[in-house]
Amino acid sequence: MSSTAAQTKGTSSTPAASAAASAAATAASAAPTQGTSSTPTSAAAASGISIVGIGCRLPGGAATPAAFWELLTGTETAIAPIPADRGWSEGTGHVSSSQPAAPGTSITSNAGWVPDIDRFDHAAFKISRKEAEEMDPQQRLALECSFEAMLDARVDPASLSRSATGVFVGAGIAEYMAMAFGDPDAMTTHTMSGNSLAVIANRISFMWDLRGPSLTTDTACSSAMTAFHLGCQSLESRETNLALVVGVNVMLGPSPFIGFTSAQMLSPTGTSRPFDAEGNGFVRGEGCGSLLLVRTAELATRAPHAREYARVRGHGINEDGRTKSLTMPSGEAQQVSRAERS
Numbered sequence: 001m002s003s004t005a006a007q008t009k010g011t012s013s014t015p016a017a018s019a020a021a022s023a024a025a026t027a028a029s030a031a032p033t034q035g036t037s038s039t040p041t042s043a044a045a046a047s048g049i050s051i052v053g054i055g056c057r058l059p060g061g062a063a064t065p066a067a068f069w070e071l072l073t074g075t076e077t078a079i080a081p082i083p084a085d086r087g088w089s090e091g092t093g094h095v096s097s098s099q100p101a102a103p104g105t106s107i108t109s110n111a112g113w114v115p116d117i118d119r120f121d122h123a124a125f126k127i128s129r130k131e132a133e134e135m136d137p138q139q140r141l142a143l144e145c146s147f148e149a150m151l152d153a154r155v156d157p158a159s160l161s162r163s164a165t166g167v168f169v170g171a172g173i174a175e176y177m178a179m180a181f182g183d184p185d186a187m188t189t190h191t192m193s194g195n196s197l198a199v200i201a202n203r204i205s206f207m208w209d210l211r212g213p214s215l216t217t218d219t220a221c222s223s224a225m226t227a228f229h230l231g232c233q234s235l236e237s238r239e240t241n242l243a244l245v246v247g248v249n250v251m252l253g254p255s256p257f258i259g260f261t262s263a264q265m266l267s268p269t270g271t272s273r274p275f276d277a278e279g280n281g282f283v284r285g286e287g288c289g290s291l292l293l294v295r296t297a298e299l300a301t302r303a304p305h306a307r308e309y310a311r312v313r314g315h316g317i318n319e320d321g322r323t324k325s326l327t328m329p330s331g332e333a334q335q336v337s338r339a340e341r342s
Contacts, residue, residue: 048296049232052306053155055148057141058287059112065152065309079270079283082109086252094254096261099268106257110270112285117250120144125207134194136176138248138288142169142200143207145290146244153292154305155242157208166212166240168231169201170223175252204244212240223247224289229315235295241302248288257284263327 054065060078062068071078081089088094089109096105120140122132132140146167150157177195180186193199197216205214213234219226224247231243251257260266267273267281294302296311320330 049235049312050294050296050299051291051309051312052294052299052303053149053151053153053290053292054309055145055150055152055290056288057114057145058289059114059285061115078112078285079110079272080113081270082111083113083115086113088254092254094258101261103262104258105261106254107261107266107268108270109257110267111251111257111283112287113251114287117141117286130188131190131194134180134188134190136174136195136200137250137252138171138174138176138197139194139200139203141250141288142204142246142248142290145248145288146204146246149244149290149292153303153307155292155303160242161209162211163242164212164240165208165210165242165244166231166234167201167204167210167214167244167246168227168234169204169216169246169248170219170225170227171197171200171216171248172218172220172223173249173256175250175256178255179252200246200248204246210244212243226317228291229317231291231293232312232315235293241294241298243293245291245293246288247290249286251284251286260284265327 056065056068057063058068058071058078059080060067060071060076062071062078082095090097094105095109096102096107099107101107117137120132120135120137122129125143127135147157150160174195174197177197180191180195196202197218199216201214201216204210205212213230215230217223217226217230224245227247228245231240231245234240235243257266265281267279267283269280270283271280272283273279292303292306293312294306296308299306299308318333318336320328320333323330
């Protein structure tokens with residue numbers, strides 16, 4: 001797994017437990033820093049990259065930047081048992097009632113769930129109902145949240161047609177693809193494009209005729225932060241003039257829960273306790289976070305009416321190398337990554 005570090009003014013962030021949370025956390029941690037500045041300590045700070053738009057669909061009903069910030073600063077938890085409308089639960093035999101979990105079961109169904117994950121206004125995006133039904137919910141969420149990030153920045157998406165606007169998406173598990181490929185007789189015209197992880201980014205570029213780089217990257221837990229790094233690099237090299245960065249993840253079935261349980265990765269109590277001696281595993285989450293980035297020097301011309309949420313202080317990426325096991329991180333490698341960029 002790659003170890004990615006990104007910093008905004010006055011804060012620092014390490015890879016989050018899911019792709020969606022990592023992208024949104026970058027923006028949320030910077031929310032109170034509007035209008036502040038700091039001494040440049042890296043190439044990113046010297047050249048200047050501003051976060052000017054945010055769109056999100058996150059657990060706890062956080063569908064706006066303000067709601068997400070309230071969730072982060074409040075005392076309520078966004079972790080809950082699986083919703084009844086997901087088609088599997090404790091009652092279906094997929095969740096173990098004992099510890100350790102029985103083979104073929106998950107130790108917990110507690111996770112960060114997003115309501116109405118199946119809802120999508122296909123007509124608003126000029127997509128037929130038939131095609132929308134074949135689209136991975138990750139594609140739908142990414143479209144919605146990238147659109148909202150542009151609107152949040154008061155940038156008309158139509159004005160970006162044929163522009164050097166890049167789309168950088170972090171995503172990983174393709175559960176909808178697994179479901180679609182399970183029945184060869186049900187394949188349709190839209191099955192392949194609707195389930196490609198690459199198309200999560202490509203569909204955004206297609207929708208608004210964006211001509212910058214368009215890619216989806218998978219680096220496991222750090223996928224969205226890696227996408228953020230690539231977006232910043234693209235702006236710094238002047239390959240793009242605006243960058244949409246998206247992190248997205250959805251949880252559609254029990255199999256990943258069971259797999260992570262078998263690997264002894266999930267918290268049996270469904271409680272995330274990072275950097276705590278009582279930590280006993282991670283907690284899964286779903287959702288989508290999107291950021292619109294622009295070079296600070298060009299903010300007045302490319303996003304003149306936008307709120308500047310924060311400026312990027314630094315970003316970087318490295319790999320853990322050889323650790324005790326393939327999936328174990330390296331604190332030393334992450335410290336080196338941060339030190340080199342501080």
